Amino acid sequence: MNQPQSTAGLLEAIQPMRRDFTYTGADFERITRLIYKRAGIALAASKRDMVYNRLSRRLRALSLTRFDDYLDRLEQDDLDPEWQHFVNALTTNTTSFFREGHHFPVLADLLRRCIGNHAPAIWCAAASTGEEPYSIAMTVADTLGPQASRVRIVASDLDTEVLEVAAAGVYPMERVERMDPRVLQRHFQKGRGAQSGNVRVRPELRRMIEFTQVNLLDTTLPVKGPFDAIFCRNVLIYFDRATQAQVVKRFAPLLRPDGLMFIGHSESLFHVSDIFRLQGQTIYSLVNRG
Numbered sequence: 001m002n003q004p005q006s007t008a009g010l011l012e013a014i015q016p017m018r019r020d021f022t023y024t025g026a027d028f029e030r031i032t033r034l035i036y037k038r039a040g041i042a043l044a045a046s047k048r049d050m051v052y053n054r055l056s057r058r059l060r061a062l063s064l065t066r067f068d069d070y071l072d073r074l075e076q077d078d079l080d081p082e083w084q085h086f087v088n089a090l091t092t093n094t095t096s097f098f099r100e101g102h103h104f105p106v107l108a109d110l111l112r113r114c115i116g117n118h119a120p121a122i123w124c125a126a127a128s129t130g131e132e133p134y135s136i137a138m139t140v141a142d143t144l145g146p147q148a149s150r151v152r153i154v155a156s157d158l159d160t161e162v163l164e165v166a167a168a169g170v171y172p173m174e175r176v177e178r179m180d181p182r183v184l185q186r187h188f189q190k191g192r193g194a195q196s197g198n199v200r201v202r203p204e205l206r207r208m209i210e211f212t213q214v215n216l217l218d219t220t221l222p223v224k225g226p227f228d229a230i231f232c233r234n235v236l237i238y239f240d241r242a243t244q245a246q247v248v249k250r251f252a253p254l255l256r257p258d259g260l261m262f263i264g265h266s267e268s269l270f271h272v273s274d275i276f277r278l279q280g281q282t283i284y285s286l287v288n289r290g
């Protein structure tokens with residue numbers, strides 16, 4: 001007689017029948033190795049189905065039926081443009097305008113302090129679809145008025161698809177519903193016709209930001225400092241501790257001695273306390289201020 005199976009075991013047994021593509025545990029392990037090496041993203045075992053759902057679109061686009069054929073293709077050529085699709089599919093891009101709102105008054109104070117001395121520079125290092133760099137730009141514009149044009153804002157991400165959305169600056173109305181109506185009125189235009197139901201960031205705000213692709217794993221970061229503020233929020237959580245430490249250590253030389261580093265609500269820099277010191281809620285400064 002057959003051994004009785006657990007519900008999970010039964011589900012596992014019937015899953016391949018419900019799937020369009022052949023996807024094994026070994027495929028998932030191979031994917032976790034590849035995305036870790038490429039982007040530093042450490043995928044938990046619980047992400048197995050999510051990975052299938054996200055990458056099956058790529059198999060369909062390439063008329064492949066087996067995940068191992070897809071992975072063979074990637075591994076055969078380090079420069080295959082498919083790598084970018086692979087990475088784009090596996091990043092998580094959740095974000096919102098003025099997320100972790102306590103950071104923005106601190107940024108405003110920092111800008112007021114800097115503007116008398118030098119032209120401030122800000123780097124938003126995991127910009128996703130743009131809500132974060134535009135929140136930074138709105139803070140700059142509302143704090144500095146005509147002086148805002150002196151501020152340099154760099155917004156980067158590894159994912160090229162989200163960067164395109166960010167550069168376009170068009171969002172469904174629901175994304176801005178909770179924003180202060182005066183801020184909304186100042187910085188957005190309402191879409192009409194085919195764009196009705198959308199809002200667009202005003203061109204003057206879009207022009208304040210330089211969008212560019214940066215992989216935080218790169219040993220030489222292709223951005224020019226020094227920055228008064230680096231926003232690296234809600235991306236470190238996707239990296240393991242060793243990768244987090246490598247990444248944030250590379251930020252230190254890009255930050256001005258009195259600059260600030262902003263991270264996400266569930267992140268900390270306590271494991272690099274020789275480099276960064278806590279200044280406020282998820283806000284750090286350099287220990288060695290030169």
Ligand SMILES: C[S@@+](CC[C@H](N)C(=O)[O-])C[C@H]1O[C@@H](n2cnc3c(N)ncnc32)[C@H](O)[C@@H]1O
Pocket residue numbers: 038039040041091092093094095096099125126127128129132156157158159162214215216217232233234235238264
């Ligand atoms: C959850 S979103 C956070 C967005 C925004 N910083 C916020 O806090 O709302 C994480 C972003 O990090 C990006 N990302 C993941 N790995 C990266 C890497 N190695 N280099 C640069 N960006 C990366 C993803 O593409 C994604 O857009």
